[in-house]
Amino acid sequence: MVEKLEEIDDYLDPHYIQRSNWLRAAVLGANDGILSTASIAIGVAAASDIRDPIILATLAGLVAGALSMAAGEYVSVSSQTDVEKADIERERQELKEMPEIELQRLAEIYEKRGLKKETARKVAQELTEHDALGAHVRDELGINDISQAKPMQAALASGAAFTVGGLLPFLVTLFIPLESLEYSLYGFSLLFLIILGALAAKAGGSSIGKAILRITFWGTVAMGLTALVGHLFNVNVG
Numbered sequence: 001m002v003e004k005l006e007e008i009d010d011y012l013d014p015h016y017i018q019r020s021n022w023l024r025a026a027v028l029g030a031n032d033g034i035l036s037t038a039s040i041a042i043g044v045a046a047a048s049d050i051r052d053p054i055i056l057a058t059l060a061g062l063v064a065g066a067l068s069m070a071a072g073e074y075v076s077v078s079s080q081t082d083v084e085k086a087d088i089e090r091e092r093q094e095l096k097e098m099p100e101i102e103l104q105r106l107a108e109i110y111e112k113r114g115l116k117k118e119t120a121r122k123v124a125q126e127l128t129e130h131d132a133l134g135a136h137v138r139d140e141l142g143i144n145d146i147s148q149a150k151p152m153q154a155a156l157a158s159g160a161a162f163t164v165g166g167l168l169p170f171l172v173t174l175f176i177p178l179e180s181l182e183y184s185l186y187g188f189s190l191l192f193l194i195i196l197g198a199l200a201a202k203a204g205g206s207s208i209g210k211a212i213l214r215i216t217f218w219g220t221v222a223m224g225l226t227a228l229v230g231h232l233f234n235v236n237v238g
C-alpha cells in the first residue's frame with residue numbers, strides 16, 4: 001500500500017517530469033560531447049605521431065560541437081515556441097469569434113476525461129469565467145509551464161552538457177602517453193559513456209543492461225570507424 005502511494009506520488013509529481021526532461025537533454029548532450037570529441041581525437045591520433053595536432057583538433061571539435069549543439073537546440077526550440085505562440089493567438093481569436101462553440105469544445109474535453117456531461121459543462125463554464133484562454137491553452141492545446149519551450153535555457157543546457165562530456169576525452173589527450181593514446185581514448189570514453197548510460201537508464205527507470213550494450217556497440221562503431229579513417233590517412237601521409 002505505502003509503495004503504491006509513493007509510486008502515484010512520483011507519477012503525479014510535476015517536478016519529476018521536469019527533471020526527467022532536463023535529464024534526457026543533459027545526457028543526450030553529454031553523450032554527444034563524449035562520443036564526437038573522442039572520435040575526432042582518436043581519428044587524429046591514428047593519423048599523427050605528435051601530440052599538438054591531436055590536442056588542437058580535439059579542442060576545435062569540442063568548441064565547434066558545443067556551439068553547434070547549442071545553436072541547433074536554440075533554433076529548434078525557438079521554432080517550437082513560435083508554433084506555440086501562433087496556436088495561442090489563434091485560440092484567442094476563436095474565443096472572441098465563437099465563444100459558445102469553444103465552451104462546448106472544452107466541456108467535451110472534460111467529458112472525455114471522465115466527467116459527467118453536466119459536471120463537465122459546469123467546470124468548463126467556471127474555468128471559462130475565471131480564465132478562458134488559460135483553460136484552453138492548458139486543456140485544449142496541452143501547453144503548460146512544464147512543456148513550454150525555453151530556447152535560451154535549452155541551448156545553454158545542451159551546450160554546457162556537450163562541453164562537460166567533451167572535456168573528458170580532451171583531458172585524456174593532454175595527459176595520456178602518446179603510444180597508448182588511441183586505445184586509452186577508446187577505453188576511457190567508453191567508460192564515461194557506460195557510466196552516463198547507466199545513470200540515465202537508472203534515472204529513467206529503464207534497463208541498465210540494455211543501455212550499456214547499446215552505448216558500447218554504437219560507441220565502438222563511431223570511434224572504430226574514425227580510427228580507421230585516421231589510419232588510412234596516416235598511411236597516405238606517412
Ligand SMILES: [Zn+2]
Binds near residue numbers: 091094140
Ligand atoms: Zn479552444
